Amino acid sequence: MNILVTGGTGYIGSHTAVELINKGHHPILIDNLSNSHEEVVKYIEQITGKAVDFFNVDLCDRTAVFNLLKTLQVDAVIHFAAFKSVSESVLDPLKYYRNNIDSLINLLDALVTHKINRLVFSSSCTVYGEASLMPVRETDPFGPASSPYGATKQIGEQLIKDATAAYGLNSICLRYFNPAGAHSSALIGEYPLQSPTNLVPVITRNAIKKSNKLTVFGTDYHTPDGTCIRDYIHVVDLAKAHVCAIERMFSDKVRSMHEVFNVGTGKGHSVLDVIHAFRRSTTMELEYTIGPRRPGDIEQIWAATGLTEQELNWKAQCSLDEIVSSAWKWEQQLQQQLIKKADAS
Numbered sequence: 001m002n003i004l005v006t007g008g009t010g011y012i013g014s015h016t017a018v019e020l021i022n023k024g025h026h027p028i029l030i031d032n033l034s035n036s037h038e039e040v041v042k043y044i045e046q047i048t049g050k051a052v053d054f055f056n057v058d059l060c061d062r063t064a065v066f067n068l069l070k071t072l073q074v075d076a077v078i079h080f081a082a083f084k085s086v087s088e089s090v091l092d093p094l095k096y097y098r099n100n101i102d103s104l105i106n107l108l109d110a111l112v113t114h115k116i117n118r119l120v121f122s123s124s125c126t127v128y129g130e131a132s133l134m135p136v137r138e139t140d141p142f143g144p145a146s147s148p149y150g151a152t153k154q155i156g157e158q159l160i161k162d163a164t165a166a167y168g169l170n171s172i173c174l175r176y177f178n179p180a181g182a183h184s185s186a187l188i189g190e191y192p193l194q195s196p197t198n199l200v201p202v203i204t205r206n207a208i209k210k211s212n213k214l215t216v217f218g219t220d221y222h223t224p225d226g227t228c229i230r231d232y233i234h235v236v237d238l239a240k241a242h243v244c245a246i247e248r249m250f251s252d253k254v255r256s257m258h259e260v261f262n263v264g265t266g267k268g269h270s271v272l273d274v275i276h277a278f279r280r281s282t283t284m285e286l287e288y289t290i291g292p293r294r295p296g297d298i299e300q301i302w303a304a305t306g307l308t309e310q311e312l313n314w315k316a317q318c319s320l321d322e323i324v325s326s327a328w329k330w331e332q333q334l335q336q337q338l339i340k341k342a343d344a345s
């Protein structure tokens with residue numbers, strides 16, 4: 001099947017492109033390269049041995065989106081393209097609402113016009129807000145969004161639910177927990193243009209630069225070691241969940257035209273657990289300091305995974321140690337690549 005992957009050169013988009021190709025599908029990548037690199041296309045091709053179509057298109061450019069979809073033969077869409085930093089969204093909320101919502105409206109409009117009716121949406125566990133009962137289930141209500149980023153995911157899900165009902169679409173929202181790690185080839189991984197803000201790439205960047213600038217944001221939470229708890233999921237496991245979601249939409253298994261699934265491991269790990277896992281699996285020393293809580297952070301969250309296991313026939317395979325060691329392998333490869341580039345120029 002021809003699958004349009006928005007945000008296709010980004011972190012999760014690129015790993016999903018690889019898994020789609022591994023299952024015999026044909027991903028068509030679009031990205032505006034605002035936080036990713038075009039050379040990712042070359043690495044996807046190197047991993048899979050298949051040529052990949054890429055279009056540099058900004059989904060906020062309505063005319064460009066309509067023109068592109070007019071020319072393509074698309075069976076389904078996976079929509080990743082969005083800004084994703086919780087902290088940046090607190091500092092600049094309009095940037096987040098404008099980008100994440102305008103792009104989704106343009107995309108939905110173009111899908112309806114061009115009669116493309118299957119959509120998988122990149123949602124987040126952030127929609128649950130500060131939930132009181134763990135693990136969180138898909139049927140739990142949305143809590144107040146803890147950040148504008150979180151609000152854009154809640155609004156995004158609502159927009160898709162309404163559009164599904166009104167225009168006869170088939171949609172699946174995947175609520176990711178905390179994606180981390182990298183492809184085993186170390187050819188693709190998290191490679192943002194800006195400095196990383198997520199915990200695992202911050203750890204690996206600090207370790208490689210030996211910069212001792214890692215700060216643990218808050219040790220006074222009501223958790224066993226005082227630091228926040230998250231459900232860290234390997235990006236390749238997450239990518240495979242997208243393939244399952246796409247294939248479900250072409251099967252007779254769909255129970256409702258709009259479905260929602262958690263994509264996590266079902267296990268919570270604290271910030272200090274992640275640091276210990278990194279030290280354990282890499283034998284690297286890693287210094288950190290304790291800082292204040294980060295605005296927009298919630299205390300703890302992890303997934304109930306039963307529905308996803310049963311309906312999507314998917315279960316996370318990788319452990320926290322595998323996540324951090326793959327992220328470390330990727331970081332080392334990335335720095336070597338950057339050094340080679342600097343030497344060549």
Ligand code: UD1
Pocket residue numbers: 084085086124125126150176177178179197198199200202214215216217218228229230271294297298301
């Ligand atoms: C949030 C979303 C997640 C989304 C991600 C995208 C929630 C609950 N989760 O993840 O669904 O995929 O944004 O960016 O909203 N930390 C430090 N020091 C650092 C960096 C992080 O202590 O330098 C801590 C944070 O305070 C947090 C944990 O590490 O407790 C994870 O943070 P991060 O990796 O940024 O992800 P979330 O904000 O949890």
